[in-house]
Amino acid sequence: MYNLDGTDILNEKYYRKTFSVCPECLNRIPAVVEEEADGKIYMKKNCEEHGDFKDLISSDARYYKWTHYSKEDKDGKIVWQFDKNGEANPPDCVGEDPRGCPYNCGLCPEHLSTCSLALIDLTNRCNFNCNFCYANVLQSGYLVEPSLEEIERIMDHFRNKPIPAIAIMFTGGEPTVRKDFPEICKMAKDKGFKEVIVATNGYGFQQKKGGLEWTRKVYEMGLDTLYLQFDGINNITYEKTRGIKNLMPYKQRVVDNCRKVGLSSINLVATIAKGVTDIEIGNIIQFSIDNIDVVRGITFQPVSLCGRITAEEMDELRITNADVIKEIENQTGGKISMDEAWWPLTTIVEFGRVIAYLADVEPIEFTCHPDCGFATYLVVDPDTKEMVPIMDYFDPLKVIDFANRFWEKIKHKEKAEIQFFENFLGDFGKTLDKGLNFLDKQQLRLRFLLGVLQHMKKPGKLMEMFGRVVMNGDWESISSFTHGTLLLSSMHFQDAYNMDLERVKRCIVHFGVAMPDGSVKEISFCTMNTIHRPNIEKQIAKQVTTKVRDEFDTTTGQEKQVIEEKQIIESEATHNGGIREMEDEK
Amino acid sequence: MSSEFVETKDGVKVRKLVELKTSTAEEYQKAMLGRVEEFKQKNQKKSQFNSVVQNTFFNTFGAILNLKVNIDKALGEENLKKVNEVIDNILLFGL
Numbered sequence: 001m002y003n004l005d006g007t008d009i010l011n012e013k014y015y016r017k018t019f020s021v022c023p024e025c026l027n028r029i030p031a032v033v034e035e036e037a038d039g040k041i042y043m044k045k046n047c048e049e050h051g052d053f054k055d056l057i058s059s060d061a062r063y064y065k066w067t068h069y070s071k072e073d074k075d076g077k078i079v080w081q082f083d084k085n086g087e088a089n090p091p092d093c094v095g096e097d098p099r100g101c102p103y104n105c106g107l108c109p110e111h112l113s114t115c116s117l118a119l120i121d122l123t124n125r126c127n128f129n130c131n132f133c134y135a136n137v138l139q140s141g142y143l144v145e146p147s148l149e150e151i152e153r154i155m156d157h158f159r160n161k162p163i164p165a166i167a168i169m170f171t172g173g174e175p176t177v178r179k180d181f182p183e184i185c186k187m188a189k190d191k192g193f194k195e196v197i198v199a200t201n202g203y204g205f206q207q208k209k210g211g212l213e214w215t216r217k218v219y220e221m222g223l224d225t226l227y228l229q230f231d232g233i234n235n236i237t238y239e240k241t242r243g244i245k246n247l248m249p250y251k252q253r254v255v256d257n258c259r260k261v262g263l264s265s266i267n268l269v270a271t272i273a274k275g276v277t278d279i280e281i282g283n284i285i286q287f288s289i290d291n292i293d294v295v296r297g298i299t300f301q302p303v304s305l306c307g308r309i310t311a312e313e314m315d316e317l318r319i320t321n322a323d324v325i326k327e328i329e330n331q332t333g334g335k336i337s338m339d340e341a342w343w344p345l346t347t348i349v350e351f352g353r354v355i356a357y358l359a360d361v362e363p364i365e366f367t368c369h370p371d372c373g374f375a376t377y378l379v380v381d382p383d384t385k386e387m388v389p390i391m392d393y394f395d396p397l398k399v400i401d402f403a404n405r406f407w408e409k410i411k412h413k414e415k416a417e418i419q420f421f422e423n424f425l426g427d428f429g430k431t432l433d434k435g436l437n438f439l440d441k442q443q444l445r446l447r448f449l450l451g452v453l454q455h456m457k458k459p460g461k462l463m464e465m466f467g468r469v470v471m472n473g474d475w476e477s478i479s480s481f482t483h484g485t486l487l488l489s490s491m492h493f494q495d496a497y498n499m500d501l502e503r504v505k506r507c508i509v510h511f512g513v514a515m516p517d518g519s520v521k522e523i524s525f526c527t528m529n530t531i532h533r534p535n536i537e538k539q540i541a542k543q544v545t546t547k548v549r550d551e552f553d554t555t556t557g558q559e560k561q562v563i564e565e566k567q568i569i570e571s572e573a574t575h576n577g578g579i580r581e582m583e584d585e586k
Numbered sequence: 587m588s589s590e591f592v593e594t595k596d597g598v599k600v601r602k603l604v605e606l607k608t609s610t611a612e613e614y615q616k617a618m619l620g621r622v623e624e625f626k627q628k629n630q631k632k633s634q635f636n637s638v639v640q641n642t643f644f645n646t647f648g649a650i651l652n653l654k655v656n657i658d659k660a661l662g663e664e665n666l667k668k669v670n671e672v673i674d675n676i677l678l679f680g681l
Contacts, residue, residue, distance in 0.1 A: 409681035484618030
């Protein structure tokens with residue numbers, strides 16, 4: 001993997017200039033990302049007013065340098081790199097703030113990538129009350145909950161762009177506390193989102209009474225995937241992370257109910273904090289393997305650091321993608337190794353473009369920054385019955401290299417289709433040209449399939465399905481293929497300490513917010529949570545009026561009337577962190 | 587499923603080593619083929635999995651892949667690299 005064409009890049013000290021923000025005043029300041037003698041990569045920056053800041057970006061300089069390597073041909077043209085610019089949509093605003101990125105989000109002309117995953121905060125009500133969460137109606141003192149009309153407006157915004165978002169995720173708060181959640185899922189499907197996802201702690205799905213029917217309903221209405229908050233398999237872990245007792249049975253009920261209704265796409269989301277959840281990594285992987293009929297993947301998220309902390313606290317708490325990947329290697333006895341298995345998300349950009357072009361489908365553009373995330377697929381080795389990285393099935397470097405070269409050769413066709421007969425025969429020729437274009441695509445498909453086939457190392461149904469992905473590029477093939485695999489990924493969202501504006505500009509995960517003036521603001525994930533959220537929410541929030549207080553218990557997100565009817569004892573809720581036994585019975 | 591646990595001082599059970607063994611190896615294929623069946627029923631004629639042409643093509647593809655893996659083994663790594671280069675050039679020719 002680290003064979004970099006004989007270059008000496010791994011022995012050279014890494015250094016690059018970028019911009020970041022001051023963690024104290026959030027002003028834009030210059031920063032450098034550089035390697036130190038301890039073999040790690042750090043971000044260093046200085047704010048004239050608040051002094052020096054230093055934060056760990058990667059605990060493994062060697063791996064980091066590999067992901068930032070670029071290869072040029074003899075003419076100086078870059079032919080290989082993980083850092084890829086996307087096909088950005090036209091900007092939505094002119095960028096009025098003279099300070100530039102990241103203050104002009106919405107989206108400004110500096111943004112380089114289109115949105116692959118659209119996010120909508122459905123509510124800041126939640127049945128949990130995690131003290132570190134930014135979205136909490138009780139702590140903020142106001143309710144943020146877009147109406148159905150506003151949600152529709154946001155969906156239209158993402159779908160009507162020249163490069164529309166393919167996937168949508170509902171976030172919060174806890175999105176499933178909304179009564180109209182099933183209708184919102186249907187609306188998303190009707191708008192043409194291929195993948196409808198909810199980021200959830202599992203609330204709606206796990207209810208002891210009615211949870212199964214509710215799960216069936218949202219599945220039938222269009223929900224495809226759960227991003228299920230999952231910190232481990234030990235109740236004690238959840239007590240530490242969420243302050244809630246006995247949560248594992250709650251999570252298990254979510255998995256069981258999904259299984260019963262055939263909702264077979266759960267992605268476990270584990271927030272990784274040093275000494276708390278990092279020791280659960282192996283447990284989570286094994287849990288997924290044992291529930292493979294419904295669990296499609298795991299996303300590990302190194303914790304983002306909010307609020308003021310000292311340098312010592314920073315050393316104590318900071319964990320990076322590289323740490324997570326190494327921990328996975330350690331806890332799997334080296335079987336999922338950093339050096340072999342893990343690739344930046346951007347690896348498959350050209351591969352995806354070729355498939356989308358050949359199949360006439362909307363492309364999924366993972367043109368984020370190489371630091372944003374890493375992934376690998378695990379598959380079953382039929383001989384040993386052991387989970388192995390998919391690299392055992394085909395050589396990814398060679399497949400990707402072939403795809404890159406193939407895309408370079410055919411990308412001009414995307415913009416100019418064959419117009420041979422039209423030139424001679426006018427409109428009648430157009431029909432003949434359609435036939436020519438069809439035949440052209442068929443021969444390209446076959447060439448591409450053969451090019452990929454030569455680097456496959458094992459036969460079997462899984463590789464047949466991979467062949468269908470290559471040949472057809474349709475949702476049926478992709479979905480079926482992923483059902484035979486387990487996707488592991490590590491995504492490190494930024495905070496004010498490690499914010500790199502090169503990453504921000506390439507962000508592919510965008511919030512949509514319906515503004516009071518009727519417009520929709522599209523804001524990259526990390527700047528929303530680090531910079532823009534308080535200001536945006538002040539503009540859109542519905543103050544917690546008497547009416548709202550009358551309607552909702554702001555701790556649980558539930559209607560007070562329902563709670564009162566069931567005569568829930570307040571002390572019981574406090575003891576059990578808001579997971580009320582009585583509520584399960586409704 | 588690995589049963590070898592260690593317990594931390596505060597009672598968190600941690601697997602000593604994830605074996606990555608699965609007693610449900612067949613379920614992976616079942617999950618994938620189950621999804622295929624789901625699409626077949628849901629999308630009827632529109633599903634590629636109900637297309638005779640597609641299914642014939644990919645059955646042949648499977649057989650070719652099987653053959654190709656055996657040929658690769660016979661060729662050896664160095665020869666395979668050369669063959670791959672030639673095939674690459676052929677496939678990219680004229681684009």
